[in-house]
Amino acid sequence: MARTLEEKPRISVKERLAKLGESVQGSQAWNSIFRPGSIFRKGYTDSPRNRSYVVMNSVLYHLHPVKVKRHAVKVSYTLCLGGLSFFLFILLTVTGIFLMFFYRPTAADAWQDIQSLQTSVTFGLMVRNMHRWGAHLMVLSVFLHMARVFYHGAYKAPREFNWVVGVILLTLTLLLSFTGYLLPWDQLALWAVAVGTNMMGYSPVIGSQVRFVLLGGVEIGPETLLRWYVLHVLLFPFVTVIFLAIHFWRVRKDGGISGPL
Amino acid sequence: MTEIPEHLLKRAQAAREKAAGQGGAQGGDESRIPSDLLERSKAAGSAAAVVPAAPATSLPAGAGPGGHTQRLLTVVKAGSIQDVKAEPVDKVHTWPHLLSIEFVAALACTAFTFMFSWFVNAPLLQAANFNQTPNPSKAPWYFLGLQELLTMFHPMIAGVTIPGMGLIALIFAPYVDRNPSNKPEDRKFMTSMMTMFLMFWAILVIIGSFFRGPGFNFIFPWRDGIFFEL
Numbered sequence: 256m257a258r259t260l261e262e263k264p265r266i267s268v269k270e271r272l273a274k275l276g277e278s279v280q281g282s283q284a285w286n287s288i289f290r291p292g293s294i295f296r297k298g299y300t301d302s303p304r305n306r307s308y309v310v311m312n313s314v315l316y317h318l319h320p321v322k323v324k325r326h327a328v329k330v331s332y333t334l335c336l337g338g339l340s341f342f343l344f345i346l347l348t349v350t351g352i353f354l355m356f357f358y359r360p361t362a363a364d365a366w367q368d369i370q371s372l373q374t375s376v377t378f379g380l381m382v383r384n385m386h387r388w389g390a391h392l393m394v395l396s397v398f399l400h401m402a403r404v405f406y407h408g409a410y411k412a413p414r415e416f417n418w419v420v421g422v423i424l425l426t427l428t429l430l431l432s433f434t435g436y437l438l439p440w441d442q443l444a445l446w447a448v449a450v451g452t453n454m455m456g457y458s459p460v461i462g463s464q465v466r467f468v469l470l471g472g473v474e475i476g477p478e479t480l481l482r483w484y485v486l487h488v489l490l491f492p493f494v495t496v497i498f499l500a501i502h503f504w505r506v507r508k509d510g511g512i513s514g515p516l
Numbered sequence: 517m518t519e520i521p522e523h524l525l526k527r528a529q530a531a532r533e534k535a536a537g538q539g540g541a542q543g544g545d546e547s548r549i550p551s552d553l554l555e556r557s558k559a560a561g562s563a564a565a566v567v568p569a570a571p572a573t574s575l576p577a578g579a580g581p582g583g584h585t586q587r588l589l590t591v592v593k594a595g596s597i598q599d600v601k602a603e604p605v606d607k608v609h610t611w612p613h614l615l616s617i618e619f620v621a622a623l624a625c626t627a628f629t630f631m632f633s634w635f636v637n638a639p640l641l642q643a644a645n646f647n648q649t650p651n652p653s654k655a656p657w658y659f660l661g662l663q664e665l666l667t668m669f670h671p672m673i674a675g676v677t678i679p680g681m682g683l684i685a686l687i688f689a690p691y692v693d694r695n696p697s698n699k700p701e702d703r704k705f706m707t708s709m710m711t712m713f714l715m716f717w718a719i720l721v722i723i724g725s726f727f728r729g730p731g732f733n734f735i736f737p738w739r740d741g742i743f744f745e746l
Contacts, residue, residue: 384633408698415690454675
């Protein structure tokens, strides 16, 4: 027994793991996932070059340059409001997809679906709460972001157009929130939307036509629910993502965030 | 061992012979600059010297090695195509300086939303009923400023004209504001305009949210209670 052990020395778990790691990191699959220069290919030790590689060789490069102005990382300057608005948009997308699994946009089912989501779906109430409070928070943060940009004069040349894109995004945020407001199909949703859409009918020339198309009738009804559902989960998020892409692209093209006061 | 192609071996051999021959004959300090160019540059060095006539060779003046002729088409100065003015900017690496802040901000935002959702439930009232209008009926909070305006003006003015003008004013702000400075002390007018604009809506929203009760009549929340759902 002792003789066989001497002949075949045991390979320790640590060695096995190291060997496994080497073969994985040397594989074609691994190297096809991570670009040359990626820190996941060559390891990370803190050096200026590697700090650049983290951004340069990852998808982050679409969003951030390798270096930013020193004042741009001051939290007191931006309060992270633009970034948080975007993060809340992602959070709302994730929680919203979860909610879609349990919701049917018909007048007969909608309210009951929300009710059973809250009472019999694991984390259903929690996710619905997060979706609702996150939505209000996003309206607030987009609004504050706009105020911050204005008070810093950050809408001035060459950033005029990005400000316009921002105003469009603010409008889209309000529309997203307002279309979502109807979906629980409870008394609060129905009558808040009834009040909101009554104002729309007074727009000159096309007001009543636009209202008819949006409501799917002269008054708010079951057709409205389906229309607003599609607007809320598909059309407005799609348009918002397009404008977000333009917004972020222009932030970089216009020279990063505006200079210090 | 990989085989080196024959023509490369030949070329290397020739180069070696040439180097050895030149090194012996000219002491190795002869450059590859064509003799006529070398003479021209020597002539330019001494002000009095007259540019010598091109050496009598079969090649035209200015011909490069191997008899190729180069012509100067244009001189492109640095900066005429690209702005190369490199002004030093104080910059830091996005990683770790910016990304770590963003990560913490996102985490804090998630934590706040999570904790708030833990303690406060989203409202779900009775199922929608077309025959029972709640009193008061209120729009979502961000539209309560508009609903408040409805109590004062014709719906056309309150619901379309005023918010439409507000939106247009916002969109055209950067084109109307010709002041290039972003220093607060230089732009007191625009700052006060924006503050008035924001305060206008904030006050209307607060009144509409908390100071309006049944029949959308004016109330005091501490006396009559709060008629407001988020």
